[in-house]
Amino acid sequence: MLDDRKLDILRAIVTDYVSSQEPVGSRALVDRHNLGVSPATVRNDMAVLEEEGYITQPHTSAGRIPTDKGYRLFVDRLGTVKPLSIAERRAISTFMAGAIDVDDVVRRTVRLLAQITQQVAIVQYPVLTRATVRLVEVLSLVPGRGLVILVTSAGRVDQRQIDFGALTDDQLATLRGRLNVALVGQPTTRVPDLAAALMDELAPELRPPASVVLAALIELVSADPATRVVVGGVPNLTRFGDQFETTVKPVLEALEEQVVLLRLLGEAGGSADVTVRIGSENPYEPLQSTSVVASAYSHGDDVWASMGIVGPTRMDYPSTMASVRAVARYVGRILAEG
Amino acid sequence: MLDDRKLDILRAIVTDYVSSQEPVGSRALVDRHNLGVSPATVRNDMAVLEEEGYITQPHTSAGRIPTDKGYRLFVDRLGTVKPLSIAERRAISTFMAGAIDVDDVVRRTVRLLAQITQQVAIVQYPVLTRATVRLVEVLSLVPGRGLVILVTSAGRVDQRQIDFGALTDDQLATLRGRLNVALVGQPTTRVPDLAAALMDELAPELRPPASVVLAALIELVSADPATRVVVGGVPNLTRFGDQFETTVKPVLEALEEQVVLLRLLGEAGGSADVTVRIGSENPYEPLQSTSVVASAYSHGDDVWASMGIVGPTRMDYPSTMASVRAVARYVGRILAEG
DNA sequence: GTTTGGCACTCTTGTTGACCGAGTGCCAGT
């Protein structure tokens, strides 16, 4: 159906359109790529490609532009992986060097990603799913009111304020001890089960405060970290001012809703490599004319989360994919060390 | 120079222009407001107002639009404070009800402010300047590596990981005790001085680890909280798609830079009431055609920070100012209770 | 002296029509 030459032509259309932002015609195609055939031949092939749904014309007598299906084929079979330049690699390491904690790593990552892809970057906080509990601390601030702190093997530290009714210092120390014995070294995913088991073993007078503490802990391991997403490079959207309604506006709206962002990234979480969602493949309806390039980042089983970028479907997929992959790997390595 | 009628006319021009988004001419003016004079008279007065720099015409034979100076006069002398509707007041309290901690208060505040003003909202985290130290905690995670936690009277909890060389549990407990005796109840601003004094009193073997801990503490009280700013309502910018270059683009760029945001809000920090910076009055050059409406929020001396909104100079100042003021007061009250 | 109606003038906006160029689809010829 699609012989090699037609694929070459599709590839040429995609690359030309991405760089020029304008529909590309048969003449321009033979001029810029040495296809060894005449414009007329290219036209015939283009007619076939259009029939198959890989390209389309905005209007009669205009050049062709790729459809979502065309981009998909390009990404799957035609895109040559473009390795990062030495300058880019160096930029990554200098940019990330000297990060002091997880917050800082995430902040730097989002900036870096936005800068080298020139798109809007989204980075999810390292999720605790496969992390283990390193320390649980319970402090009393004023009588009856205190703080629960959770430190995990991923280097995250979370805290929450709680109210536990009357409680002596001794009882508090007991509770702290029991908690640590029961939880330290365990995967954070098991905290809810273990918490339930622990409750049954406690002396009755400890149960009310313990339930408050455990509830807070469960919130910390489950709800919070998974919902934290950081965004950067929003001004890059201004490059697409001509597509205000189709790109700028929907992206700004999507960025406001963490739930949407997580959904966009979430789909990438399963795969180990870079995932691309093109236009209508997108799970979030308003982002019809944008693509998401995302990747999980991880080291072994310790950390697992996603990062990615959002941009118009008309983007340079090979470079973008290479950049996202490189940054994801680098960050995974940094988190493994820290 | 400017009699009452001219001021009335200026006020009418501002309100009409804000609501219609179009230059307003003499006829429309007499039609919509019962000024009791003819268009010709209005034209004469407008000529004077233009000469004085309060209004201008985009081109000959167009209506007039207010200049920055015109808006300034309007805000200072002509704007009638528009009290919030009952629905708006109710919206504020339901929106903020059930906030669980400072993070949550800030998150909700920024959403609320964006929603009721329909602009981009900026909220600075409560600054510790006038807060006092409530608790200092030093934990050991693994040998040689630990965590410093600072809790303040403003309800903020910050932590940082540190490396303190070899240190026994006893030494750690001593250090913790000394720190709390020296610092608890003191204003966070005094932490740097007190830290220096404390160093001199410590046993020599405690000094190296102590210096690491104190350095972290000083960072926590000074650098971090002051630089934290949360932004929301960015999609509201899409309402100004027609002013892409002058409003959307510069605002997006400003939002990316925390330093800029702090500068915008910072100027408002001194005053107790709502501050308005109109167009060129703005300290940040690219925001020439936008205004910032900001207010400090506080309760007594405990918490002190700013919040505000950014939007086109052509905004409804009375409502916006009323909204910002109301939210700032409400949040101050909530923080005082929490 | 202030206000007003009238009028000429200016400038933007929208419309129309012509024209140009880019690009296509098709067909006959190689």
Add this chain to the structure above:
DNA sequence: ACTGGCACTCGGTCAACAAGAGTGCCAAAC
């Protein structure tokens, strides 16, 4: 199977034109 040629179709641009909005100014009226 490829190619050159040709008629056809649109979008974009430009000029000319009309309509409309608004002003500035002046002489007359209050």
